[in-house]
Amino acid sequence: MIKINSLSLPLNHNENTIKKIAAKAIGQRAEDIKSIIILKKSLDARKKNDIHYVLTVAAEVKNENAVLKKYGNTEKYIPFSPLSVPKSGLKTRPVVTGFGPAGIFAALILAKAGARPIVLERGEDADSRKKKTDLFWKSGILDEECNVQFGEGGAGAFSDGKLNTGTHSPLIRTVLKELADCGAPPEILYQAKPHIGTDKLLVTVKNIREKIKSLGGEVLFGAKLCDFEAAQGKLSSCTYVKNGEKQTLETNNLVLASGHSARDIFRLLLNKGITVEQKAFSVGMRIEHLQTDLNRSMYGENVPLDLLPPADYRLAVHLEDGRGVYTFCMCPGGQVVASASEKETIVTNGMSYYSRSGENANSAILVGITPEDFADPSPLAGAELQKEIEKAAFFKAGGKYLAPCTTVGKLLGSVSAFETGKVKPTYLPGTVYVDPREYLPEYAVESVKRALPMFARKISCFGDVEAVLIGPETRSSSPVRITRGESLESVSLKGLYPCGEGAGYAGGIVSSAVDGIRCAIAILEKI
Numbered sequence: 001m002i003k004i005n006s007l008s009l010p011l012n013h014n015e016n017t018i019k020k021i022a023a024k025a026i027g028q029r030a031e032d033i034k035s036i037i038i039l040k041k042s043l044d045a046r047k048k049n050d051i052h053y054v055l056t057v058a059a060e061v062k063n064e065n066a067v068l069k070k071y072g073n074t075e076k077y078i079p080f081s082p083l084s085v086p087k088s089g090l091k092t093r094p095v096v097t098g099f100g101p102a103g104i105f106a107a108l109i110l111a112k113a114g115a116r117p118i119v120l121e122r123g124e125d126a127d128s129r130k131k132k133t134d135l136f137w138k139s140g141i142l143d144e145e146c147n148v149q150f151g152e153g154g155a156g157a158f159s160d161g162k163l164n165t166g167t168h169s170p171l172i173r174t175v176l177k178e179l180a181d182c183g184a185p186p187e188i189l190y191q192a193k194p195h196i197g198t199d200k201l202l203v204t205v206k207n208i209r210e211k212i213k214s215l216g217g218e219v220l221f222g223a224k225l226c227d228f229e230a231a232q233g234k235l236s237s238c239t240y241v242k243n244g245e246k247q248t249l250e251t252n253n254l255v256l257a258s259g260h261s262a263r264d265i266f267r268l269l270l271n272k273g274i275t276v277e278q279k280a281f282s283v284g285m286r287i288e289h290l291q292t293d294l295n296r297s298m299y300g301e302n303v304p305l306d307l308l309p310p311a312d313y314r315l316a317v318h319l320e321d322g323r324g325v326y327t328f329c330m331c332p333g334g335q336v337v338a339s340a341s342e343k344e345t346i347v348t349n350g351m352s353y354y355s356r357s358g359e360n361a362n363s364a365i366l367v368g369i370t371p372e373d374f375a376d377p378s379p380l381a382g383a384e385l386q387k388e389i390e391k392a393a394f395f396k397a398g399g400k401y402l403a404p405c406t407t408v409g410k411l412l413g414s415v416s417a418f419e420t421g422k423v424k425p426t427y428l429p430g431t432v433y434v435d436p437r438e439y440l441p442e443y444a445v446e447s448v449k450r451a452l453p454m455f456a457r458k459i460s461c462f463g464d465v466e467a468v469l470i471g472p473e474t475r476s477s478s479p480v481r482i483t484r485g486e487s488l489e490s491v492s493l494k495g496l497y498p499c500g501e502g503a504g505y506a507g508g509i510v511s512s513a514v515d516g517i518r519c520a521i522a523i524l525e526k527i
């Protein structure tokens with residue numbers, strides 16, 4: 001097969017159109033193409049009067065070598081080859097802490113190698129977790145062990161399930177392929193901006209769990225890692241609590257994929273003398289627009305909107321004082337979700353279903369924070385700042401898990417009173433007006449205020465005074481790095497593999513999953 005790049009397709013194309021256009025691009029007839037596979041599909045909406053799709057395909061044609069020689073837009077097609085997993089020679093069963101993307105993929109690779117990993121996950125399985133999360137969103141009753149951050153699927157389970165990543169790794173394809181094999185929509189394999197949606201993600205995660213178990217792995221829910229021991233400079237065991245009882249597992253390899261919200265784990269590591277460093281992160285608020293307004297801003301007025309996906313965006317500016325402000329985790333047709341994992345705190349984030357059919361579009365507007373902004377040099381100063389903001393938001397908004405909310409008009413001073421208009425906040429259990437300066441650092445609020453008009457010059461609905469801002473968004477990345485060496489082990493303890501977003505080595509579902517695979521391979525190849 002040959003790869004044909006940069007095919008321009010109309011919005012309403014089908015398989016025949018693809019064949020016809022691909023054939024024309026290489027001087028053939030459509031019937032000369034025996035089979036065709038879409039390798040990449042992206043929407044080009046840069047010119048509002050010429051919105052079209054751009055495809056890369058693999059096609060089976062006669063005289064491939066002649067076509068390859070003659071047409072510059074072609075190259076040889078190299079099919080995906082599955083990751084080769086080394087066979088396990090481990091003496092003890094490896095333990096994986098956390099069943100988010102990093103832990104899931106570490107466990108899957110270890111299971112495929114025959115290492116029979118044991119997974120400890122403090123939260124519940126996806127079905128029980130969904131019930132607990134729904135209860136929190138409806139009535140503000142929070143389970144600190146099982147919520148939007150903790151439980152099967154990790155932090156991304158109630159998310160838009162965006163699978164694009166700014167990182168480059170040949171392992172990304174392995175992650176997407178596994179997800180598609182386990183129930184994710186097959187188009188994630190070729191979309192330029194793949195997404196699963198929380199509904200399909202929860203099913204996919206359960207299927208991967210069953211696959212791990214069928215390969216000899218074990219997944220323990222409600223099992224919280226609380227300690228680990230070392231002997232002769234190497235990890236020798238770890239202890240977890242389940243149903244109030246402590247259990248100890250003898251192991252020489254612990255993948256620590258406990259995420260950015262396990263603050264108790266950061267404290268445990270410090271107490272055990274493990275090197276943990278400060279790390280930059282970001283804070284801000286989530287903005288909501290009407291999706292129809294965003295579609296018009298991005299696509300224009302005269303386009304067949306039914307043929308287009310709900311519009312998305314990504315914006316970033318650098319302010320004169322050096323601070324970066326950017327949009328993050330944009331959720332088309334989504335909702336803002338209560339994402340706290342500790343009592344008396346407010347944390348926002350965003351999620352969508354596969355259909356992305358909600359009335360509002362949301363994204364976080366984040367301001368970069370560096371260790372220079374922290375109160376002191378302690379490794380946990382960033383986590384303390386996050387918590388301070390989350391607590392202030394809770395109490396300033398009345399202490400009932402309502403989130404602080406304002407409008408763009410009120411924040412920028414173009415209207416005097418707070419009043420929601422056409423954009424209704426989607427956050428549950430509800431919102432109440434609070435000036436963001438009551439809970440966010442002054443420099444963060446000022447940075448958002450300066451960035452909004454700059455964003456509006458790029459996407460007009462950012463100038464909408466009725467857009468709502470809900471906060472605080474504090475958990476976009478880890479406030480620490482658990483330092484590891486070239487072997488991916490902690491620099492302080494052999495056999496301890498800090499992994500994924502919480503360790504400060506990944507950000508987002510796919511890069512965390514890739515890091516999980518890397519740690520699993522590092523364990524298997526150490527022997």
Ligand SMILES: Cc1cc2nc3c(=O)[nH]c(=O)nc-3n(C[C@H](O)[C@H](O)[C@H](O)COP(=O)(O)OP(=O)(O)OC[C@H]3O[C@@H](n4cnc5c(N)ncnc54)[C@H](O)[C@@H]3O)c2cc1C
Pocket residue numbers: 097098099100101102103120121122123148149150151152153154155156157158159160161162163164223224225226257258259260261262265329337339349350351499500501502506507508509510512513
């Ligand atoms: C609402 C929301 C929406 C998001 N949307 C997206 C998106 O669309 N796309 C994207 O790429 N990213 C998104 N993210 C970010 C993404 O979810 C994270 O980057 C990713 O989940 C990090 O993976 P991880 O495995 O490193 O950690 P996590 O997913 O945080 O998983 C850590 C796991 O460890 C468990 N754990 C913690 N402590 C212990 C302990 N002591 N013992 C046992 N288990 C423990 C936790 O319960 C948790 O399940 C979103 C996050 C949230 C909260």
